[in-house]
Amino acid sequence: MKKHILTAIVILISMLFTYAAIFKAMDYQLFLSDMSKSPLLVKYDKNLLAPVVLGTEFLIVLLLNFPATRKTGFFLSFFIMAIFSLYLSTLFFFFTNIPCSCGGILGKMPYPVHIVFNICFTLLSATGVLLTRKPEYAPRVIH
Template identity: 70%
Template sequence: MKKEFILYPIVGLLSLLFMYAAIAKTMDYGFFVSEMSKSPLLMKYDKQWLAPGVLGVEFLIVALLSFAGTRQSGLFLSFFVMLLFTLYLSTLYFFYTNIPCSCGGILGKMSYPTHIIFNAVFTLLAAAGVMLYKTNNAK
Protein backbone atom coordinates (compact mmCIF):
# COMPACT_ATOMS: atom_id res chain seq x y z
CA MET A 1 0.00 0.00 0.00
CA LYS A 2 1.31 3.43 -0.88
CA LYS A 3 2.31 5.56 2.08
CA GLU A 4 0.52 8.56 0.60
CA PHE A 5 -2.82 6.86 1.33
CA ILE A 6 -1.95 7.08 5.02
CA LEU A 7 0.09 10.30 4.98
CA TYR A 8 -2.49 12.52 3.27
CA PRO A 9 -5.31 11.75 5.72
CA ILE A 10 -2.90 12.41 8.61
CA VAL A 11 -1.97 15.78 7.10
CA GLY A 12 -5.67 16.52 6.54
CA LEU A 13 -6.64 15.63 10.11
CA LEU A 14 -3.81 17.71 11.59
CA SER A 15 -4.70 20.66 9.36
CA LEU A 16 -8.35 20.39 10.34
CA LEU A 17 -7.52 20.18 14.04
CA PHE A 18 -5.19 23.19 14.06
CA MET A 19 -7.48 25.28 11.85
CA TYR A 20 -10.50 24.50 14.03
CA ALA A 21 -8.60 25.22 17.26
CA ALA A 22 -7.18 28.50 15.96
CA ILE A 23 -10.50 29.73 14.59
CA ALA A 24 -12.40 28.75 17.76
CA LYS A 25 -9.89 30.63 19.92
CA THR A 26 -9.90 33.63 17.60
CA MET A 27 -13.69 33.83 17.57
CA ASP A 28 -13.76 34.00 21.37
CA TYR A 29 -10.40 35.67 21.90
CA GLY A 30 -11.38 37.34 25.18
CA PHE A 31 -12.33 33.99 26.72
CA PHE A 32 -9.15 32.40 25.36
CA VAL A 33 -6.92 35.04 26.97
CA SER A 34 -8.97 35.06 30.19
CA GLU A 35 -8.72 31.28 30.64
CA MET A 36 -5.05 31.29 29.69
CA SER A 37 -4.47 33.93 32.40
CA LYS A 38 -5.92 31.56 35.01
CA SER A 39 -3.50 28.75 34.20
CA PRO A 40 -1.06 28.16 37.06
CA LEU A 41 1.62 27.21 34.53
CA LEU A 42 1.22 30.36 32.43
CA MET A 43 0.63 33.05 35.06
CA LYS A 44 4.12 34.51 34.81
CA TYR A 45 4.01 34.88 31.02
CA ASP A 46 2.72 37.99 29.23
CA LYS A 47 -0.59 37.01 27.61
CA GLN A 48 -0.29 39.95 25.18
CA TRP A 49 2.50 37.95 23.50
CA LEU A 50 1.62 34.38 24.41
CA ALA A 51 -1.99 34.32 23.16
CA PRO A 52 -1.20 35.69 19.66
CA GLY A 53 1.88 33.47 19.61
CA VAL A 54 -0.20 30.34 20.18
CA LEU A 55 -2.68 31.38 17.47
CA GLY A 56 0.16 32.28 15.11
CA VAL A 57 1.79 28.88 15.55
CA GLU A 58 -1.52 27.09 14.97
CA PHE A 59 -2.19 29.04 11.75
CA LEU A 60 1.46 28.57 10.71
CA ILE A 61 1.12 24.80 11.06
CA VAL A 62 -1.91 24.84 8.76
CA ALA A 63 0.01 26.89 6.19
CA LEU A 64 3.08 24.64 6.38
CA LEU A 65 0.99 21.48 5.98
CA SER A 66 -0.77 22.97 2.95
CA PHE A 67 2.25 22.97 0.64
CA ALA A 68 4.42 20.03 -0.40
CA GLY A 69 7.64 22.01 0.03
CA THR A 70 6.91 22.85 3.66
CA ARG A 71 4.90 19.78 4.68
CA GLN A 72 7.77 18.10 6.51
CA SER A 73 8.30 21.21 8.64
CA GLY A 74 4.56 21.31 9.30
CA LEU A 75 4.58 17.70 10.44
CA PHE A 76 7.54 18.28 12.76
CA LEU A 77 5.93 21.41 14.21
CA SER A 78 2.59 19.59 14.58
CA PHE A 79 4.29 16.82 16.52
CA PHE A 80 6.17 19.24 18.76
CA VAL A 81 3.10 21.39 19.48
CA MET A 82 0.82 18.41 20.11
CA LEU A 83 3.41 16.88 22.43
CA LEU A 84 3.73 20.21 24.25
CA PHE A 85 -0.07 20.62 24.56
CA THR A 86 -0.43 17.02 25.80
CA LEU A 87 2.29 17.47 28.42
CA TYR A 88 0.79 20.81 29.45
CA LEU A 89 -2.70 19.33 29.92
CA SER A 90 -1.31 16.28 31.72
CA THR A 91 0.68 18.47 34.11
CA LEU A 92 -2.39 20.58 34.88
CA TYR A 93 -4.57 17.53 35.39
CA PHE A 94 -2.20 15.53 37.59
CA PHE A 95 -0.58 18.31 39.64
CA TYR A 96 -3.11 21.14 40.01
CA THR A 97 -6.67 21.44 41.25
CA ASN A 98 -7.84 24.63 39.51
CA ILE A 99 -7.43 23.71 35.87
CA PRO A 100 -8.90 26.13 33.33
CA CYS A 101 -9.10 25.17 29.67
CA SER A 102 -8.45 27.87 27.11
CA CYS A 103 -9.26 25.60 24.18
CA GLY A 104 -12.19 26.80 22.17
CA GLY A 105 -15.24 25.07 20.78
CA ILE A 106 -15.79 21.35 21.25
CA LEU A 107 -12.23 20.82 22.48
CA GLY A 108 -12.87 22.98 25.53
CA LYS A 109 -15.94 20.93 26.43
CA MET A 110 -14.00 17.66 26.75
CA SER A 111 -13.11 16.32 30.18
CA TYR A 112 -9.41 16.51 30.95
CA PRO A 113 -8.80 12.74 30.65
CA THR A 114 -10.62 12.70 27.30
CA HIS A 115 -8.72 15.77 26.12
CA ILE A 116 -5.38 14.23 27.12
CA ILE A 117 -6.19 11.03 25.23
CA PHE A 118 -7.41 13.04 22.23
CA ASN A 119 -4.16 15.03 22.20
CA ALA A 120 -2.06 11.89 22.66
CA VAL A 121 -3.75 10.31 19.63
CA PHE A 122 -3.02 13.39 17.52
CA THR A 123 0.55 13.45 18.83
CA LEU A 124 0.96 9.86 17.63
CA LEU A 125 -0.64 10.74 14.29
CA ALA A 126 1.83 13.61 13.87
CA ALA A 127 4.73 11.29 14.78
CA ALA A 128 3.49 8.74 12.25
CA GLY A 129 3.25 11.52 9.66
CA VAL A 130 6.85 12.55 10.32
CA MET A 131 8.03 8.94 9.96
CA LEU A 132 5.96 8.27 6.85
CA TYR A 133 7.10 11.51 5.24
CA LYS A 134 10.75 10.70 5.93
CA THR A 135 10.54 7.16 4.53
CA ASN A 136 8.37 8.25 1.61
CA ASN A 137 10.80 10.99 0.55
CA ALA A 138 14.06 9.19 1.36
CA LYS A 139 14.36 8.00 -2.23
Protein backbone atom coordinates in the same frame (compact mmCIF):
# COMPACT_ATOMS: atom_id res chain seq x y z
CA MET B 1 -1.05 3.71 -0.11
CA LYS B 2 1.53 5.87 1.71
CA LYS B 3 0.33 8.94 -0.18
CA HIS B 4 -3.29 8.32 0.91
CA ILE B 5 -2.28 7.88 4.54
CA LEU B 6 -0.25 11.10 4.44
CA THR B 7 -3.18 12.94 2.86
CA ALA B 8 -5.53 11.70 5.59
CA ILE B 9 -3.08 12.74 8.32
CA VAL B 10 -2.63 16.20 6.76
CA ILE B 11 -6.41 16.66 6.60
CA LEU B 12 -6.97 15.55 10.21
CA ILE B 13 -4.20 17.68 11.69
CA SER B 14 -5.15 20.67 9.54
CA MET B 15 -8.76 20.37 10.66
CA LEU B 16 -7.73 20.19 14.31
CA PHE B 17 -5.48 23.25 14.23
CA THR B 18 -7.85 25.28 12.04
CA TYR B 19 -10.79 24.48 14.33
CA ALA B 20 -8.84 25.26 17.52
CA ALA B 21 -7.38 28.52 16.18
CA ILE B 22 -10.69 29.79 14.80
CA PHE B 23 -12.54 29.13 18.06
CA LYS B 24 -9.82 30.86 20.06
CA ALA B 25 -9.83 33.83 17.70
CA MET B 26 -13.64 34.07 17.70
CA ASP B 27 -13.72 34.51 21.47
CA TYR B 28 -10.29 35.98 21.97
CA GLN B 29 -11.12 37.57 25.34
CA LEU B 30 -12.25 34.20 26.74
CA PHE B 31 -9.06 32.63 25.36
CA LEU B 32 -6.96 35.28 27.15
CA SER B 33 -9.00 34.91 30.33
CA ASP B 34 -8.62 31.11 30.37
CA MET B 35 -4.87 31.41 29.75
CA SER B 36 -4.62 33.87 32.64
CA LYS B 37 -6.11 31.27 35.00
CA SER B 38 -3.37 28.74 34.27
CA PRO B 39 -0.86 28.45 37.12
CA LEU B 40 1.74 27.23 34.60
CA LEU B 41 1.55 30.43 32.55
CA VAL B 42 1.77 32.97 35.40
CA LYS B 43 5.23 34.19 34.33
CA TYR B 44 4.26 34.78 30.70
CA ASP B 45 2.63 37.82 29.12
CA LYS B 46 -0.70 36.51 27.79
CA ASN B 47 -0.96 39.42 25.36
CA LEU B 48 2.21 38.13 23.72
CA LEU B 49 1.65 34.39 24.21
CA ALA B 50 -1.91 34.27 22.82
CA PRO B 51 -1.07 35.60 19.34
CA VAL B 52 1.99 33.31 19.22
CA VAL B 53 -0.26 30.31 19.95
CA LEU B 54 -2.79 31.32 17.27
CA GLY B 55 -0.06 32.14 14.76
CA THR B 56 1.65 28.81 15.36
CA GLU B 57 -1.60 26.91 14.86
CA PHE B 58 -2.29 28.66 11.55
CA LEU B 59 1.37 28.26 10.53
CA ILE B 60 1.16 24.49 11.06
CA VAL B 61 -1.87 24.32 8.75
CA LEU B 62 -0.07 26.35 6.11
CA LEU B 63 3.12 24.26 6.32
CA LEU B 64 1.23 20.96 6.13
CA ASN B 65 -0.62 21.91 2.98
CA PHE B 66 2.45 22.43 0.80
CA PRO B 67 4.57 19.39 -0.07
CA ALA B 68 7.82 21.36 0.21
CA THR B 69 7.09 22.35 3.83
CA ARG B 70 5.03 19.36 4.94
CA LYS B 71 7.78 17.67 6.95
CA THR B 72 8.43 20.90 8.85
CA GLY B 73 4.68 21.14 9.51
CA PHE B 74 4.63 17.61 10.89
CA PHE B 75 7.64 18.31 13.13
CA LEU B 76 6.06 21.52 14.43
CA SER B 77 2.72 19.80 14.94
CA PHE B 78 4.42 16.95 16.82
CA PHE B 79 6.30 19.39 19.05
CA ILE B 80 3.21 21.51 19.81
CA MET B 81 0.97 18.50 20.47
CA ALA B 82 3.59 16.86 22.71
CA ILE B 83 4.10 20.07 24.70
CA PHE B 84 0.37 20.66 25.01
CA SER B 85 -0.23 17.03 26.08
CA LEU B 86 2.41 17.48 28.79
CA TYR B 87 0.86 20.83 29.77
CA LEU B 88 -2.64 19.31 30.08
CA SER B 89 -1.31 16.31 31.99
CA THR B 90 0.46 18.60 34.45
CA LEU B 91 -2.70 20.64 34.98
CA PHE B 92 -4.77 17.49 35.44
CA PHE B 93 -2.46 15.72 37.88
CA PHE B 94 -1.21 18.67 39.94
CA PHE B 95 -3.95 21.34 39.88
CA THR B 96 -7.74 21.55 40.16
CA ASN B 97 -10.45 23.48 38.35
CA ILE B 98 -8.22 24.93 35.66
CA PRO B 99 -10.16 25.73 32.47
CA CYS B 100 -8.79 24.59 29.14
CA SER B 101 -8.28 27.47 26.72
CA CYS B 102 -8.80 25.37 23.59
CA GLY B 103 -12.26 26.62 22.74
CA GLY B 104 -15.17 24.82 21.11
CA ILE B 105 -15.75 21.15 21.81
CA LEU B 106 -12.06 20.65 22.61
CA GLY B 107 -12.34 22.91 25.65
CA LYS B 108 -15.36 20.98 26.90
CA MET B 109 -13.64 17.58 26.92
CA PRO B 110 -12.78 16.17 30.34
CA TYR B 111 -9.03 16.36 30.89
CA PRO B 112 -8.36 12.58 30.60
CA VAL B 113 -10.20 12.45 27.26
CA HIS B 114 -8.43 15.59 26.05
CA ILE B 115 -5.03 14.18 27.01
CA VAL B 116 -5.68 10.92 25.12
CA PHE B 117 -7.03 12.92 22.15
CA ASN B 118 -3.84 15.01 22.11
CA ILE B 119 -1.61 11.97 22.40
CA CYS B 120 -3.39 10.43 19.40
CA PHE B 121 -2.72 13.57 17.36
CA THR B 122 0.88 13.62 18.59
CA LEU B 123 1.24 10.07 17.26
CA LEU B 124 -0.40 11.10 13.97
CA SER B 125 2.14 13.90 13.65
CA ALA B 126 5.00 11.49 14.38
CA THR B 127 3.62 9.12 11.74
CA GLY B 128 3.56 12.02 9.28
CA VAL B 129 7.20 12.80 10.06
CA LEU B 130 8.20 9.17 9.52
CA LEU B 131 6.24 8.83 6.29
CA THR B 132 7.77 11.98 4.82
CA ARG B 133 11.31 10.86 5.54
CA LYS B 134 13.52 10.60 2.52
CA PRO B 135 14.89 7.14 1.91
CA GLU B 136 18.25 6.45 3.48
CA TYR B 137 21.30 6.68 1.28
CA ALA B 138 21.48 3.79 -1.09
CA PRO B 139 24.57 3.28 -3.20
CA ARG B 140 24.07 3.78 -6.91
CA VAL B 141 24.58 0.88 -9.20
CA ILE B 142 26.40 1.96 -12.33
CA HIS B 143 25.75 -0.10 -15.41
